[in-house]
Amino acid sequence: MSAAIYDHIALIGLGLIGSSISHAVRRAGLAKRITGSARTEATLATAERLRLCDAVYADPAEAVEGADLIILCTPVGTYGAVTEAIAPKLSPGATITDVGSVKGAVVRDVSPYIPDTVHFIPGHPIAGTEYSGPESGFAELFDGRWCILTPPPEADPAAVAKLKRFWELCGASVELMTPSHHDLVLAIVSHVPHLIAYNIVGTASDLEQVTQKEVIKFSASGFRDFTRIAASDPTMWRDVFLNNRDAVLEMLGRFVEDLTSLQRAIRWGDGDALFDLFTRTRAIRRSIIEAGQDTAAPDFGRPHGPKTETKKTA
Amino acid sequence: MSAAIYDHIALIGLGLIGSSISHAVRRAGLAKRITGSARTEATLATAERLRLCDAVYADPAEAVEGADLIILCTPVGTYGAVTEAIAPKLSPGATITDVGSVKGAVVRDVSPYIPDTVHFIPGHPIAGTEYSGPESGFAELFDGRWCILTPPPEADPAAVAKLKRFWELCGASVELMTPSHHDLVLAIVSHVPHLIAYNIVGTASDLEQVTQKEVIKFSASGFRDFTRIAASDPTMWRDVFLNNRDAVLEMLGRFVEDLTSLQRAIRWGDGDALFDLFTRTRAIRRSIIEAGQDTAAPDFGRPHGPKTETKKTA
Numbered sequence: 001m002s003a004a005i006y007d008h009i010a011l012i013g014l015g016l017i018g019s020s021i022s023h024a025v026r027r028a029g030l031a032k033r034i035t036g037s038a039r040t041e042a043t044l045a046t047a048e049r050l051r052l053c054d055a056v057y058a059d060p061a062e063a064v065e066g067a068d069l070i071i072l073c074t075p076v077g078t079y080g081a082v083t084e085a086i087a088p089k090l091s092p093g094a095t096i097t098d099v100g101s102v103k104g105a106v107v108r109d110v111s112p113y114i115p116d117t118v119h120f121i122p123g124h125p126i127a128g129t130e131y132s133g134p135e136s137g138f139a140e141l142f143d144g145r146w147c148i149l150t151p152p153p154e155a156d157p158a159a160v161a162k163l164k165r166f167w168e169l170c171g172a173s174v175e176l177m178t179p180s181h182h183d184l185v186l187a188i189v190s191h192v193p194h195l196i197a198y199n200i201v202g203t204a205s206d207l208e209q210v211t212q213k214e215v216i217k218f219s220a221s222g223f224r225d226f227t228r229i230a231a232s233d234p235t236m237w238r239d240v241f242l243n244n245r246d247a248v249l250e251m252l253g254r255f256v257e258d259l260t261s262l263q264r265a266i267r268w269g270d271g272d273a274l275f276d277l278f279t280r281t282r283a284i285r286r287s288i289i290e291a292g293q294d295t296a297a298p299d300f301g302r303p304h305g306p307k308t309e310t311k312k313t314a
Numbered sequence: 315m316s317a318a319i320y321d322h323i324a325l326i327g328l329g330l331i332g333s334s335i336s337h338a339v340r341r342a343g344l345a346k347r348i349t350g351s352a353r354t355e356a357t358l359a360t361a362e363r364l365r366l367c368d369a370v371y372a373d374p375a376e377a378v379e380g381a382d383l384i385i386l387c388t389p390v391g392t393y394g395a396v397t398e399a400i401a402p403k404l405s406p407g408a409t410i411t412d413v414g415s416v417k418g419a420v421v422r423d424v425s426p427y428i429p430d431t432v433h434f435i436p437g438h439p440i441a442g443t444e445y446s447g448p449e450s451g452f453a454e455l456f457d458g459r460w461c462i463l464t465p466p467p468e469a470d471p472a473a474v475a476k477l478k479r480f481w482e483l484c485g486a487s488v489e490l491m492t493p494s495h496h497d498l499v500l501a502i503v504s505h506v507p508h509l510i511a512y513n514i515v516g517t518a519s520d521l522e523q524v525t526q527k528e529v530i531k532f533s534a535s536g537f538r539d540f541t542r543i544a545a546s547d548p549t550m551w552r553d554v555f556l557n558n559r560d561a562v563l564e565m566l567g568r569f570v571e572d573l574t575s576l577q578r579a580i581r582w583g584d585g586d587a588l589f590d591l592f593t594r595t596r597a598i599r600r601s602i603i604e605a606g607q608d609t610a611a612p613d614f615g616r617p618h619g620p621k622t623e624t625k626k627t628a
Contacts, residue, residue, distance in 0.1 A: 126532050184524055190535035199569065200506065216602050217607070221500060224607055231599035245581065259509075275549065277516050284530070293534050294538045
């Protein structure tokens with residue numbers, strides 16, 4: 001059990017990430033007090049029932065009063081309005097951070113409202129599942145994952161070091177980079193993969209020659225992997241694409257360029273070009289497993305049996 | 315324990331699928347004798363060591379002598395040559411089937427060599443993992459999965475019924491359809507998903523602005539899911555694309571059309587179009603889980619902990 005490193009943490013938003021932070025903070029004893037805020041009555045009631053916080057509020061401004069760490073955990077499209085609302089109640093010397101999947105737009109939307117006496121250190125824990133809401137969180141979500149912080153050049157080193165320590169005690173490893181580099185990296189490792197997963201699932205459900213029932217039935221041949229990613233939270237992902245437009249369009253352009261060349265190889269029967277790519281990509285998988293970023297178990301360790309387990313287990 | 319339904323099963327090819335069939339046949343006692351054939355010395359030696367068959371041969375023609383069920387389990391590009399080689403040794407009344415991921419090309423390549431006295435019933439068990447080779451097989455691979463048979467209209471109903479029963483006793487459910495419909499269905503649920511997974515992994519490893527080290531490090535944000543599929547056997551998949559060209563190009567055309575429209579929505583900030591698609595795709599995921607075709611466990615039930623388990627477990 002570590003000692004509390006913040007006195008009072010305020011979680012603005014209690015979905016998958018907000019609730020997981022609450023569990024991780026409790027597990028390691030990182031705060032003396034946790035307050036929370038959520039937009040809907042349903043989430044507030046669930047948070048009360050699960051005792052995610054010591055106190056929950058409909059009004060985020062009430063939740064942040066007296067907090068020395070404030071974490072924005074709502075969809076990034078809401079950050080500007082939320083920060084404007086809480087700004088008058090932020091305590092001098094407090095740190096405000098976030099968990100958004102884009103960073104350039106967050107700096108743009110949030111910075112104008114931050115009082116001079118408050119440290120703003122944008123962050124992004126690279127962790128999640130396809131489930132959302134306050135019941136989907138769990139303490140282990142950040143274990144062994146990366147958290148990227150994008151402090152501005154003038155950020156207070158002590159405040160950055162403390163936030164870094166916080167994430168490490170939540171189980172994560174921390175990396176620092178600029179917001180624009182973050183947005184480029186995430187565009188290729190996360191945003192474009194999500195976009196093409198959403199897209200193929202849409203394409204497959206719109207066909208005349210193949211029924212949706214057949215798509216579902218035979219999904220284990222590869223398609224089902226994409227549906228997990230394409231089941232991610234729609235609001236969160238809409239906001240990601242609207243707020244990382246340039247980097248996503250740039251990486252998408254490269255993806256389409258490469259796909260066109262693959263399409264041409266298939267049309268002209270260029271088996272060597274296909275084989276070369278398919279061999280190269282296999283090596284990347286090995287590196288990811290060696291880096292401890294995925295399981296080596298076949299098929300992600302999915303259960304094999306008479307019928308795939310349908311019960312949700314966390 | 316079921317009674318043997320074939321006297322002697324010959325497995326041509328002892329990779330992931332061939333070795334899994336051997337395990338499934340042994341588990342249910344579906345044959346009195348299993349013979350096998352493999353192209354490389356290494357696979358033959360491994361098959362001996364694992365006792366996958368009662369006898370293994372370098373020459374497929376020797377393996378099929380006396381067999382009443384022959385299953386082609388090599389990459390589909392080899393089927394024509396293999397069938398030509400074994401044809402003279404096929405026993406009258408025997409059934410020959412395969413496990414290839416395409417069916418039109420298999421009918422085209424294999425049929426010319428099939429003696430009149432032999433039943434040719436093409437098949438495709440929709441099952442696999444990203445691993446290949448004789449050590450990667452396991453008896454449960456087909457449990458709860460679908461196997462598609464594409465018997466020609468003139469096929470002997472008794473031979474078809476017997477092969478259907480065989481796959482059911484291997485754990486699978488069986489569906490019958492035409493080769494061309496099979497190829498269209500698989501193009502969208504399997505071949506195009508594999509192609510775009512291979513493609514995005516290729517794109518990500520070719521960037522100047524983002525290092526390959528960063529791609530690997532932050533892969534848990536979505537990308538790593540694609541790398542599993544893109545780690546599938548290169549020879550098998552080269553042959554799939556070369557042999558299901560028309561259906562793949564047709565489905566790929568639709569995918570790109572839809573992607574272009576999504577790209578436009580991002581460029582013009584059309585959040586509603588994005589949100590609508592992302593909501594629709596979430597429902598497809600639910601249907602797949604309800605149909606027992608995937609686990610409902612968050613993140614495929616991947617382990618969460620200080621470091622992702624790197625040991626390979628089967």
